[in-house]
Amino acid sequence: MKLKIATLLLSASAIATVAQADEVRVYNWSDYIDEELLEKFEQETGLDLIYDVFDSNEVLETKMLAGGSGYDVVVPSGTFLQRQITAGAFQKLDLSKLPNHANMWDVVASRTEQYDPENAYSINYMWGTTGIGVNVGKVTEILGEDAPIDSLALVFDPANMEKLADCGVYFLDAPAEMIPAALKYIGEDPDSHDPDVIAKAEAVFMGVRPYISKFHSSEYINALANGDICVAVGWSGDILQARDRAAEADNGVEVAYHAAKEGAQMWFDQMAIPVDAPNPEGAHVFLNFIMDAQNMAAASNYVYYANGNKASQEFLVEDVIGDPAIYPDAATLENLFTTTPYDAKVQRVVTRLWTKIKSGA
């Protein structure tokens, strides 16, 4: 009897190893890829792809730090990546398995080095800015033709927000994006780690808090596209997707995206391989597939985010490569800022402040 159970267990674990060898598990942001690419990957490589999604860096980070997530490829943003590398959550990339790595774009790679020195652990998937999406028709109807739709004043000036409140305003539920924006608005260093400076953001939010309908990091795509809300502070490509969906639905909603003229945060989503990935071999195959110029271009053409792949640019449609909201011109690029990770103490100050802003407690 015992023997029987032992054999059963053995064969079960053998099945599990076999299953792992031809299976790649990817954990990426929601609404962030052309699903046809996933099918193409399975057909080309013969590997089974299991593709899960998340909508917050915090959820991903908790899985990484708990260990044993079971994923082979994950996609944290710059500051989160940096902290997780320090915690030992990722393994170094084996460039010999990544021939397409030559396609990467030095302009982006030089910027992601501040999070991942020498880009040893990660490749850039997409990058973008955090800015303001507006329902052009409704906002100009409420605030007039000269509504400041490209300025942080639109969302941080109580006079504007009071009028927009009935129409609906969503903010990202991401303190690491929203607090730097508020600091930028009042002329402080958006990357400040000084608790006294960070505290100044509170007054900015409290002034407009009654007029914010919701803090959420993914619902605004649909809400903007359907015309349920007037304004969303969100990620560039998400808002451009909303613009596209509204145009497709032909529902009379015109959505526009602007990186704030005062300065907008630039962020990078990096693909990395967890240190305990069950199938690192397959993870490299996936990364190499993604870095293929045509595949990467297909992804960008679909989600309206810029990528860190130089070779893909010739395959990008004009809507993407020619749109300064996606590939900013030199002057806009100048105006973008990046942030660095908070240490645990400052993180607590930031989270506490965010709870206070959201709940009033």
Next chain:
Amino acid sequence: MRAGKSFLILVPYLWLLALFLVPFGIVFKISLSDTALAIPPYMPTLDFSAGWAGLRDFLSELDFENYVFLTQDDLYFKAYMSSLGIAIVSTLLTLLVGYPIAYGMANASERYRPMLMMLVILPFWTSFLIRVYAWMGILSNEGFLNQFLLWTGIISDPLVIMNTNKAVYIGIVYTYLPFMVLPIYATLEKLDGSLLEAAEDLGCGRIEAFWRVTVPLSRPGALAGSFLVFIPALGEFVIPSLLGGSSTLMIGKVLWEEFFSNRDWPVASAVAVVLLLILIIPIILFQRNQQAAQEADK
């Protein structure tokens, strides 16, 4: 015979040990440690290879500072209080809704009772998450409820229910209703009808008989139902985070933020331990109530 009996008792105790005490011990241990940027994100971790010396080092690094921290920021106190308030109010609401349902079921003819019972249990066959999402569709500003009420002309502006505490109450009452209905129904069904006849013979009106006979006799069921609703409602996370607004403060949400936003497992564990201590009071009361009911049966 005796050995058999103690074996029978052993099973639930093993169950309690494996599924409650051991996990609790682990959470308690984490609550005494410090946060660290590592996998797992706290220290010290127990190193068995170092033997007794390792254990001693490990124990010497544990302390209660996370519990002290909970008292320094009023967020936690407010969240516990607000969770208690929401749990108490929604338990009372569930009782108000559940009692008449159970009463109606118990007084229905024998033929219909199994079907009514089925109807109470039926919603459980759908995923809990899907049912909560359905409520989002019903309660939102553009939702079915508002559209219907606007159509009938009862209201002229849409009611704002979604993303407020009202939606949380509705969600909790809806979700936990069967836990309230079933125990009350069980006591009412056993109720001896001749007692009510006797009360009426002795000059009680029907309403008075209800208050003086039915209600006291169904109290054990109502109490059991209330505890079954109150205990999970106190730590509820899914309902407030999906239906509630950003101003809904509940300890389940605070716990989530400690884990995910602050990456502070030790403080999160301390919050969880305190929550459990708060819950132990009603659990003990519940146990006593059950025992008293059992002894009364004998």
